[in-house]
Amino acid sequence: MNALTFQALRMLSDGEFRSGEAMARVLGVSRASIWNSLHALDVSGIEIFRVRGKGYRLAQPLELLSKDAVCCALGALASRFSIELFDRIESTNTHLMKRLATGVASRKVIAAEWQTGGRGRRGREWHALPGAALTFSLLWRFEQSAGFLAGLSLAVGVAVVRVLARFGVQAGMKWPNDVLWQGRKLAGILIEMQGDVLGPSAAVIGVGLNCRMPARLLERIDQPAVDIAGVTGSAPDRNQLLAALLGELDLVLTLFARAGFAAFRDEWQTYDVYRNKPVRIALPDGSTVAGTAQGVGENGAMLLTTQAGTLRFHSGDVSLRLTA
Numbered sequence: 001m002n003a004l005t006f007q008a009l010r011m012l013s014d015g016e017f018r019s020g021e022a023m024a025r026v027l028g029v030s031r032a033s034i035w036n037s038l039h040a041l042d043v044s045g046i047e048i049f050r051v052r053g054k055g056y057r058l059a060q061p062l063e064l065l066s067k068d069a070v071c072c073a074l075g076a077l078a079s080r081f082s083i084e085l086f087d088r089i090e091s092t093n094t095h096l097m098k099r100l101a102t103g104v105a106s107r108k109v110i111a112a113e114w115q116t117g118g119r120g121r122r123g124r125e126w127h128a129l130p131g132a133a134l135t136f137s138l139l140w141r142f143e144q145s146a147g148f149l150a151g152l153s154l155a156v157g158v159a160v161v162r163v164l165a166r167f168g169v170q171a172g173m174k175w176p177n178d179v180l181w182q183g184r185k186l187a188g189i190l191i192e193m194q195g196d197v198l199g200p201s202a203a204v205i206g207v208g209l210n211c212r213m214p215a216r217l218l219e220r221i222d223q224p225a226v227d228i229a230g231v232t233g234s235a236p237d238r239n240q241l242l243a244a245l246l247g248e249l250d251l252v253l254t255l256f257a258r259a260g261f262a263a264f265r266d267e268w269q270t271y272d273v274y275r276n277k278p279v280r281i282a283l284p285d286g287s288t289v290a291g292t293a294q295g296v297g298e299n300g301a302m303l304l305t306t307q308a309g310t311l312r313f314h315s316g317d318v319s320l321r322l323t324a
Contacts, residue, residue: 004029005037006087006113009046009130015061017054045129045214062131065111066239073243081246083109087130090117092137093192093206100194100202104139107250111136111242132213132227134238137206138246140253146195149203151261151300153177153191153315156205158264159252160187161271163244168232172273175293175302176315179209180273184226186210207245211235262298269295278323279304281313290323 007027011018020031027034038048038056047059065085071078082105089095089112096110113130142149157173164171164179164186171181179187187209195201210218210227212235218225229235255263269275274293281289281304291306301312302320 002037002040003087004033005040006130008034008037009041009062010064012048012056012058013062013064013131015058017051017057019055022055045217046131047214063235063238064113064131065242069239070243070246073240074247077243077247077250080250081107081109083111086110086112088112088114088116091115091206092135093190093204096137096139096204097192097194100139100204106139106141106202108139109136109246129214129217131211131238132217133211134209134241134245135207136242136245137204138249139202139204141200141202142195142257143200144257145197145199146193146201148199148260149191149193149195149201150314151264151296151298152203152205152256153189154268154296154300155252155256155261155264156189156191156207156249158268158271159248160189160207160209160245163241163248164228166244167228167236167241169228171271173268173271174273175296175320176300181226181231183273184224185221186226186228186231205249209241209245211238211241260298261300265296265298265300272296274320274322280321280323282319282321284317293320 004027008023011023011026020034024031024034042048049057049059067083067085070083074081092110092112092115094117096108112135115135153176157177157179160179161171161173169181171179171186174180177189178185187207190206192204193201210225212229213227218227272295275295277293279291279293283289289304289306289311291304291311294303294305294310296302297312301314304311304313
């Protein structure tokens, strides 16, 4: 999607009909350019209705992110964050990681409608469309070393699950960074870090949350997936959702900076959907280890009971699955 496509999308976001001629006149382009832009939306998965004599209309209104709306929902907390919104970006995490060296301050937020290179853990592609998901990254700086940040993705998961409950979704967690609803993926967390051996360190915390995803987009995800609209029957106001997540993350990360993951361990384990279930862990060398999931340790390591005893696994490149 190029800039013109997003301009056309914004013009249609209210769900009303607009003629190609009127859109072309406002945007200062040809009607053919408008047609091409709307065709690009069709190809991406955003349904466009075309009616002779009336023009173009989205199949359903589309609520786009607004910095003013997010700040309004944040209220007094808004001054703590520096929020930047993009129509189109390679990856919110990649963008923020590149800016670490410039000295950008803690609580910097990058959110985007469309990521051309959105990614999850282990390099997996993250699928989303404008208005269909909430994708953002938050920079948080810590005085401690990167080693202190073990379990950070689990603490972030606690914040996400708390907020989802306010929006009518009782979700659970799959170690180390997936938010699930009835076994289907609802959200993912990607954390990237930089830091000195003795500190300080910085974490770029990426969150992707399915809000109202077209069925064909959900089908492209490499595991069973669901969105908030599918759970509650309606999509949330994404500006209010982003504000709620930022407010909760502010509380969680402030406490994490003082006490580490141990402060969240008991609560996380109440959300653990695999606890006491038979699982297998795929290791980077291709081998697997089977056992029973026993929750996590105080540093966020997964505990697995096997015939050889209790083993500990840190996130790294391992993959956790239920045993069939």
